[in-house]
Amino acid sequence: MLSKETIEIIKSTVPVLQVKGTEITTVFYKNMFSEHPELLNIFNHTNQSQGRQQTALANAVLAAATYIDNLETIIPVVKQIAHKHRSLVIKPEHYPIVGKHLLRAIKEVLGDAATDEIINAWAEAYGVISQVFIDIEKQMYDEAAAKAGGWAEFKEFKVIDKVQESDVITSFYLAPSDQSIVPTYEPGQYITIRVCIPGEEYLLNRQYSLSAAPGKKYFRISVKREAEGNKPDGKVSNYLHDHINKGDSLEVTAPAGEFTLNTKETPVVLISGGVGITPFMSMVNYIAEQQPKRQIEFINAARSGKLQAFKNELETLTGKLLDYRLSYVYDSPSEDDKNNPYFSKEGFIDTEWLKNKLIPEADYYVCGPVPFLKAVLTNLKKLGVEDTQIHYEFFGPAVDLQVEEVHA
Structure with missing residues (x-):
């Protein structure tokens, strides 16, 4: 428990964290990696270079300060982060390193304004917050290892098949090298892949959604080739x-x-942009296998039919699901695209078009690039869909969506 004095000091730092938070976390990562380069084997270098990790951490620190007198409020956020930590194999011994460099960054950025009183209060608060993460993550490691076929950290899998799904997305089917069973999972979850690329100094980790229904003898991930122009990114x-x-x-x-998918019998609307379709392939295949009578609206937006992944798989599901509507939305459709019976709209998903896709009492799942998420969530709110019905996922560190406010 934190003292009343410590809580008051932490809350007094909220205004400065709103202004200086990202500057503090940028200095924090720079100093920490300089002193502990081995941690570059864990962190996503691309997220670092794009500033997303710095922003995500700044938002987390600000939330902790804001709710320091009621940390239960941010437990859902803590659990979301803890899932990523467990998937990246963050360990208890990493937390003292983070704490040391976070306090150092606060002092470096704020200078004399970061009094001993403030630094001591944040040291005390960090100790409490980090222990919350450590305890939750220990439980997650234990649960992962206790599952049939489960394990705690990394395990070797072999690629048993490789299938091109579109011009930019390829699926990899993975089975345990030791021929053990594959643990079950919830539709929508992800795994971390760790690779050693020749010429790279550090190991590289990436998290990919599982794109097949659980209960198979393999995992399937479906990876988009990320590129900018002709230069691989x-x-x-x-x-x-x-x-x-x-x-x-x-x-x-x-x-x-x-x-993850709500496995009740309530209707489901799945709205994805580009490779954001991948967790929904796990969900829709689960529904086809376990709940074929469940009402489902499946919408995927892509630039064109050539970039539309899982076309055959999605269209085949029309024969397995009893109440299933499939819609493709393409920015620049070809004439062949327009002749596809499931092609529904050229351009973007807008409020008027989306209005006809709503299902009362449905759960709405949204996944895709940040601009796509902002637009779709804003449209859903304009159409009166309640926050409790909307679920969305970021690929990478969470950022502030700043969804357009909707006023009555």
């Missing part, structure tokens, strides 16, 4: 596409994540 995705083939091995962590 995604080291891991390009390495997987170009160099990992059937028979090769990859290190994998057990499934994690809280963006």
Whole structure:
């Protein structure tokens, strides 16, 4: 328990964290990696270079300060982060390193304004907050290991198949190298892949949604080749596409994540943009196998039919699901795209079009790039969908969506 004095001091730092938070976390990561370069084997370098990790941490620190007198309020956020930590194999011994450099960064950025009183209060608060993470993550490690076929950290899997799903997305089917069973998981969860790329100084980790229904003898991940123009931007995705083939091995962590399907019989609306379709493939296939009478609206937006993944798989499901509507939305459809019976709209998902896709009492799941998420969530709110019905997922560190306010 934190003292009343400590709580008051922490809450007094909220205004400065709102202004200086990202500057503090940027200095924090710079100093920590300089002194502990081995941690670069864990952290996503791309998220660092794009500033997303710094922003996500700044938001987490601000939330902790804001709710320091009622930390239970942020437990859902803590659990979401803890899932990522467990999937990346963050360990208790990492927390003192983080604490040391976070306090140092606060002092470095705020200078004389970071009095001994403030630093001591944050040291005390960090001790309490970090223990919450350690305890939750221990439980997650234990649960992952206790499952039939489960394990706690990394395990070797072999690629048993590699299938091109679109011009930019390829699926990898992974089975345990020791021929053990594959643990079950919740539709929508993800795994971490760790690779050692020739010429790279550090190991690289990436988290990919599982794109097949649970209960198989394999995991399936479906990876988009990340590229900007003709210059490859995604080291891991390009390495997987170009160099990992059937028979090769990859290190994998057990499934994690809280963006999961409500398995009740309520209707479901799945709205995805681009590769955001991947967790929904796990969900829709689960429904087809376990709840074929469940009402489902499946919407995927892509630039064109050539970039539309899982086309055959999605269209085949019309014969397995009794109440299933499938819609493709393409930015730049070809004439062939327009002739596809499931092509529904050219351009973007807007309020007027989405209005006709709503299902009362449905759960709405949204996944895709940040601009896509903002637009769809804003449209859903305009159409009166309650926050409790909306679930969404980021690929990478969470950022503030700043969804447009909807006023009555």
